[in-house]
Amino acid sequence: MTTPHIALLGLGLIGSSLGHAFKRHGLASGIRGYARSRETREAALEIGCVDSIHESATAAVHDADVIFLNVPLSAIRPLVTEIMPALKSGAIITDVGSVKASVIDAIMPILREDVYFVPGHPIAGTEQSGPYAGFAELFEGRWCILTPSSETNLHAIEMVAGLWRAIGSDVEFMEPHHHDLVLAITSHLPHLIAYNIVGTAADLEADTRSEVIKYSASGFRDFTRIAASDPVMWRDIFVQNKDAVLEMLGRFTEDLTALQRAIRHDDGETLENMFRRTRAIRKSVIEAGQDVSLPDFGRGQVAPK
Secondary structure: OOOOEEEEEEEHHHHHHHHHHHHHHHOOOEEEEEEOHHHHHHHHHOOOOOOOEEHHHHHOOOOOOEEEEOOOOHHHHHHHHHHHOOOOOOOEEEEEOOOOHHHHHHHHHHHOOOOOOEEEOOOOOOOOHHHHHHOHHHHHEHHHHHOOOOOHHHHHHHHHHHHHHHOOOOOOOOOHHHHHHHHHHHHHHHHHHHHHHHHHHHOHHHHHHHHHHHHHOOOHHHHHHHOOOHHHHHHHHHHHHHHHHHHHHHHHHHHHHHHHHHHOOOHHHHHHHHHHHHHHHHHHHHHHHOOOOOOOHHHHOOOOO
């Protein structure tokens, strides 16, 4: 794989982590960065995740071979519209969005014939945001799903896949709508539930709310961690993946109603059968390498990033 000139548009957790990872592995001949806020641009230069920083996206993509879009979903189409005239022939655009079908629908109508788009989604992240939250190891041992069409330029696919593999990711290819359905249940719905539960706690009377916070057990504590994620990013995800989320939410609501009925009628057998069946999912997650089996999920053994 040739060493490309890379542009990172958006320098939060994902963008800064990409910069650190590309630099650590010597994968770029140069890394140019762009962020909307001056504070973020200054921070990116300070931590060294880019070689140069630019006040406009068009300046950042000058002579770039690969452009990573690390911005909220609602910002992707305006950003691509802005940079399209400045891209050189043969440039490759890729993204890191958690929804794929809507991003493809937004970009393809404005894509030049001599510019290529490889949709991507790294299944990696933390509840932290901003350039200082980034670190080179974020993508190691994590999945990165690419959703190109059968008409996507093969060299572009190989370039993007090669970069992800070189920073430690396992690359999987998937059809866009299937990706959105899978992520709706594995990521989007859990976040929606977390936001809702923590929101319910926030609406409690002041004295009860303070006790909930004071005596938080691991379950509620984990919901607060998830609910601390970037609100703008998650707003866009639910708006742009609404069909898949609503489908999964409907299934979840039906199952929750069945559990509610079992509790109301003291149906311990139904409850225990459900708990035993779902407990096996946790074992499968560990066996798939997506978590650890250490006590307390390894929190006491692994320092937070």
